[in-house]
Amino acid sequence: MTAIQVDGLKKSYGDFAAVRGISFEVPRGEIFALLGRNGAGKTTTVEVLAGFQAPDEGTVRVLGLDPVRDRVRVRRSVGIMLQEAGFLPDLTVAQTVDAWRDFVAAPRPREEALELTALSAKAATRVRQLSGGEKRRLDLALAVLSRPDVLFLDEPTTGMDPEARRNTWEVIRDLAGQGTTILLTTHYLEEAQQLAASMAIMDQGRIVSGGDMAETLATRAGRVAFELPASVTPRDLPVPDATLEGDTVVCRVADPDLAAQTLLSWAAERGLRLRGLEVRTATLEDLFLDLAAGDKGEMTHDIGKEVA
Amino acid sequence: MTVSARDLAVVSRFSSRLFWRDRVALSTSVSLFLGLGIGLPLLMDRVGAGNAEFLLNQHLGVLAMVLVIATFTQIAVTLTTRRDQLILKRMRATGLGDRDILGGEIVSLAAQSTLLTVVVSVALYALTDLPVPRDPLLYLVSVVAGAVVLCLLGTAFTALVPRTELAAVMAMPFFFLAGIGANGFGPLLELLPGWVGTLLGLLPTAAVVDVAKIAYAADGTFAGDLRAAAVPALNLAVWAVIGVVATARWFRWEARRS
Numbered sequence: 001m002t003a004i005q006v007d008g009l010k011k012s013y014g015d016f017a018a019v020r021g022i023s024f025e026v027p028r029g030e031i032f033a034l035l036g037r038n039g040a041g042k043t044t045t046v047e048v049l050a051g052f053q054a055p056d057e058g059t060v061r062v063l064g065l066d067p068v069r070d071r072v073r074v075r076r077s078v079g080i081m082l083q084e085a086g087f088l089p090d091l092t093v094a095q096t097v098d099a100w101r102d103f104v105a106a107p108r109p110r111e112e113a114l115e116l117t118a119l120s121a122k123a124a125t126r127v128r129q130l131s132g133g134e135k136r137r138l139d140l141a142l143a144v145l146s147r148p149d150v151l152f153l154d155e156p157t158t159g160m161d162p163e164a165r166r167n168t169w170e171v172i173r174d175l176a177g178q179g180t181t182i183l184l185t186t187h188y189l190e191e192a193q194q195l196a197a198s199m200a201i202m203d204q205g206r207i208v209s210g211g212d213m214a215e216t217l218a219t220r221a222g223r224v225a226f227e228l229p230a231s232v233t234p235r236d237l238p239v240p241d242a243t244l245e246g247d248t249v250v251c252r253v254a255d256p257d258l259a260a261q262t263l264l265s266w267a268a269e270r271g272l273r274l275r276g277l278e279v280r281t282a283t284l285e286d287l288f289l290d291l292a293a294g295d296k297g298e299m300t301h302d303i304g305k306e307v308a
Numbered sequence: 309m310t311v312s313a314r315d316l317a318v319v320s321r322f323s324s325r326l327f328w329r330d331r332v333a334l335s336t337s338v339s340l341f342l343g344l345g346i347g348l349p350l351l352m353d354r355v356g357a358g359n360a361e362f363l364l365n366q367h368l369g370v371l372a373m374v375l376v377i378a379t380f381t382q383i384a385v386t387l388t389t390r391r392d393q394l395i396l397k398r399m400r401a402t403g404l405g406d407r408d409i410l411g412g413e414i415v416s417l418a419a420q421s422t423l424l425t426v427v428v429s430v431a432l433y434a435l436t437d438l439p440v441p442r443d444p445l446l447y448l449v450s451v452v453a454g455a456v457v458l459c460l461l462g463t464a465f466t467a468l469v470p471r472t473e474l475a476a477v478m479a480m481p482f483f484f485l486a487g488i489g490a491n492g493f494g495p496l497l498e499l500l501p502g503w504v505g506t507l508l509g510l511l512p513t514a515a516v517v518d519v520a521k522i523a524y525a526a527d528g529t530f531a532g533d534l535r536a537a538a539v540p541a542l543n544l545a546v547w548a549v550i551g552v553v554a555t556a557r558w559f560r561w562e563a564r565r566s
Binding site: 050052072075076080082084085086087088090099100102103104105142143146 | 315318319321322326329390393394395397398399400401402403404405
């Protein structure tokens, strides 16, 4: 059964077309990642799904309901972790959670929400004293207070340290395991690859690639890279499409394991060593970079920063 | 969309708790309300500046002014702050309805203003020659209705306020207009052209003062009071409609996107 349905969504702010006709569906209980660089249209899409903005064209449905017309009903079944939403800086973490518990029906106990987001030790800390990552965790605690059927997470781990990020991934996985449908936007490609069953990559308001995560990546080339031995040119190598990036040869191949075996056998026969050999299957980052290479815009530069 | 009594009460309680923690709100809305509301009429009474009627006019004139501060100005400041801090957006991300969020804020401030008015009035009954109103219920109704209408107008007014720090300054002229119109600064209207008084008589604070004067009048009947209060009540109803329509049409839940 479909939890989130987007069909031909368009949304503009004045002359700026933020979303230019996108469609996707998310089945119940699945984690769906909406990827893209800043300004790609991810947050606008989430804001429309959450009923903060009305679509200019197209339809969106969350649990079969129109998020604008049936906003209150939708919100009662939905948790929203906004990229930009404020806190009352003088309240403590516990006071903030208590206040928000009053706003939702049948809320989780405060301790459960704080434990879930690893904030129990910060219960008595004023919000103004929290780090950026801790505020994101408090954001998540508020979003899951109502035990929502659908969770929108807009850049959920921005500002978190690696440990907090991995803990948050665990929380997200657990929630999905309990049947919560999760739509997350992120520009951390590893995050999407770790969590999501399906995804869509947005660029300039359009979906430029998407579908089942595993299937999408299976169709992409893997990567074998090593330092080119002296007296060897890329054309001498027994694999097609080897390119030189500085001193490193990069081979994009459908089956990187097979290519690596072929290369090692070839090198052994000639008494050569393939220093810095790196073999890996396709990643979301490769897909992103491929799309960026096709784009010829600024995307390559931006992605480089975001995935770093 | 309907209003949920439960959600209205929840937001109202939340807003009240935040209000009593807010030192700025306490020093402006509460201290000024009590200081001016009690202090000015008490001063006039002590120096023997006038008779009981003068004292009543002074009391109600000052009350009109401080009501503007505690309702119109305070709600404009509160809502623009919460709008610009994206607190309203976060509240909307819950199952709360828009009417419950704004209604809760209005109920909170209207209740507190009414409470402050009761404190001011009782203090003046105890400390001065100000008489107790003949019809206390009508007096109470006028204050509650005035506070609600002023809060509604303050809510609608936020649409004109570009950022938080301008809210109080931009609301200031309404404080002065209410004060002049209700003779809170003394009988200034006598020095101004007649049309100014007529115009300021259309303000909602003027309607509150008119109804309160009916409640304080020495003679009268229940039916007579209702008849006399009809025109000011209509005045408040018109302002309430203006407030509701303007809020529905122009209220902004988030700061303008830059």
